[in-house]
Amino acid sequence: MKQISVSDKNLYNNRIKSMVTKTSDDKQCKNVNSGKHKVRRWLSLTLLWLLSGFVFSCGDEPYFQIGTGWVDTNLKVVYIDSCTAKLSTIRIDSTPTYGQSTILVGRYNDVNSFTGETLTGVTTSLSYVELAKPQTGDISNKAEFDSLVIEMRFNGYYMGDTLRNMHLFVHKLAERMKTDAATGSEVYYNTTSFRFEDEPLAEAIFPVRPSNTDAGMTTVGGIAIDPVRIVLPKDLGQDFFEKIRDKTDEFDTNDKFVDYFNGLAFVAGNDVETIVGFRADTSFKVNLHYHILEEFQTDNVITFNINTTNQFNKISSDRTGTLLTSFTENEIDANLTNNHAYISAGDGLYVKIEFPYIRDIMMMSDYGAVEQAILEIKPVIGTYQEVTPLPSELSIYASPLSGEAETQLNDRQNQVQTGNLSIDYQFLDNTNYSFDITSFVQQQLLVPLDQQLYLTLRLPDTNMKSSTQRLVIGNSSHYTDVGNRTYYNRIKLKLYYNMYNNKK
Numbered sequence: 001m002k003q004i005s006v007s008d009k010n011l012y013n014n015r016i017k018s019m020v021t022k023t024s025d026d027k028q029c030k031n032v033n034s035g036k037h038k039v040r041r042w043l044s045l046t047l048l049w050l051l052s053g054f055v056f057s058c059g060d061e062p063y064f065q066i067g068t069g070w071v072d073t074n075l076k077v078v079y080i081d082s083c084t085a086k087l088s089t090i091r092i093d094s095t096p097t098y099g100q101s102t103i104l105v106g107r108y109n110d111v112n113s114f115t116g117e118t119l120t121g122v123t124t125s126l127s128y129v130e131l132a133k134p135q136t137g138d139i140s141n142k143a144e145f146d147s148l149v150i151e152m153r154f155n156g157y158y159m160g161d162t163l164r165n166m167h168l169f170v171h172k173l174a175e176r177m178k179t180d181a182a183t184g185s186e187v188y189y190n191t192t193s194f195r196f197e198d199e200p201l202a203e204a205i206f207p208v209r210p211s212n213t214d215a216g217m218t219t220v221g222g223i224a225i226d227p228v229r230i231v232l233p234k235d236l237g238q239d240f241f242e243k244i245r246d247k248t249d250e251f252d253t254n255d256k257f258v259d260y261f262n263g264l265a266f267v268a269g270n271d272v273e274t275i276v277g278f279r280a281d282t283s284f285k286v287n288l289h290y291h292i293l294e295e296f297q298t299d300n301v302i303t304f305n306i307n308t309t310n311q312f313n314k315i316s317s318d319r320t321g322t323l324l325t326s327f328t329e330n331e332i333d334a335n336l337t338n339n340h341a342y343i344s345a346g347d348g349l350y351v352k353i354e355f356p357y358i359r360d361i362m363m364m365s366d367y368g369a370v371e372q373a374i375l376e377i378k379p380v381i382g383t384y385q386e387v388t389p390l391p392s393e394l395s396i397y398a399s400p401l402s403g404e405a406e407t408q409l410n411d412r413q414n415q416v417q418t419g420n421l422s423i424d425y426q427f428l429d430n431t432n433y434s435f436d437i438t439s440f441v442q443q444q445l446l447v448p449l450d451q452q453l454y455l456t457l458r459l460p461d462t463n464m465k466s467s468t469q470r471l472v473i474g475n476s477s478h479y480t481d482v483g484n485r486t487y488y489n490r491i492k493l494k495l496y497y498n499m500y501n502n503k504k
Helices: 006-031 034-057 234-246 254-260 358-363 438-444 461-466
Strands: 073-080 086-091 102-111 118-129 143-152 154-160 166-172 202-206 218-220 223-225 228-231 264-268 274-279 285-293 297-305 312-318 331-333 340-344 349-354 367-377 395-400 433-436 453-458 470-474 480-482 485-487 492-502
Touching: 102 154, 102 166, 102 264, 102 312, 118 340, 118 470, 143 234, 202 228, 234 285, 358 438, 367 438, 438 453
Parallel strands: 086 340
Antiparallel strands: 073 492, 086 331, 086 349, 102 118, 102 274, 118 264, 118 312, 143 228, 143 285, 154 274, 166 202, 166 264, 218 223, 285 297, 340 349, 340 470, 349 453, 367 433, 367 492, 395 453, 480 485
């Protein structure tokens, strides 16, 4: 079959114009005298009645014919939703997680809530924080230290059961976070690690309140919610206080301060079943409280802010007991993972999509063209719920086999596509993301096999770097049996194809 070329389209349009021209010639009959008008009107009505009977009697014909005798071509518009979509999971070596203004702490065991199947494994996140030297002035010799307190706020992100308390340990770093030797800049990935002292500085257990995101206190159910506060050891605070008061070298410059105090590591307890996000911005503070007792007591605060550039999250997943342990290289076919493909932020999994037989549709007719191509993606049932919500947006890219730069796919209005998430709250079958990939498919039908492209599906870059969200997608063969019901949560390519054949 041939794809429609520009010359073919011109030829076809000229033949249509020829038909239209011959049809319009009949209009010259309107100049005849009025005596013939009644006869012509009767003949026209009779002809129309006969033609109507002919049209209805041919309603089951597979083709409709235009301009019989003038255009010798059969045309048809067909809908195809059976194109095979080959899915695989791609694993990348590392994901940059620094400078995202997000502290991620906790652990989550990823299990299908309907079938009990282990999915991506146990994901753990701990966070490294570097403090900046505070602005300080003269402190009276009559001043006395009170406390050193971390103040931090939730940023609204969570993955797991928020009804369980967060168990958090704060450790002192045992080495300074180093810069990239090649560039001299700070580049930290989910795989980057720095030593911290075994004995924690502090331990805290507190309820998770993801809605507590404002700069001040927020109200939940009429109850004021304070930020999370963690008291650090008194001897550390006293040491800070005396060095600031005495203006020692450690507080002379920021570089000297970081050499003296390398930073903090936030680590969740082994009993935690939730990953929680905190804001790593100006709302994160380490407050040194002191007072001056003269005629009246004066309370004062010195605030240590966070160095946002040198804050990052170490995110890792234990794949033990999962089908993903069969990774031999950095790609695994969905046929080997229970017909699942996985997107996982933080630790770097995304989905590769190929249509190996897409060019076969060109054999259906002499000429054809793709009118529209919609890619529908259905998350696997049981892999999302209130405690593990679906990502609100996805990103889709076209990538060449040669490994050259990828291109993000836009819709017909040239707008970036985010998946148009639609949630079927009642029956669950029709929860889906959808993308218009018309231009991509049209190109696939035109280019040689060695220039074919494939699609990659992942979370937007910000989400990939600052969350542990994940998505499980079923391939063309996937189904899930739950009780006496089967769910077919599968990827599907919906094609609307214009085809026409030359009559033999």
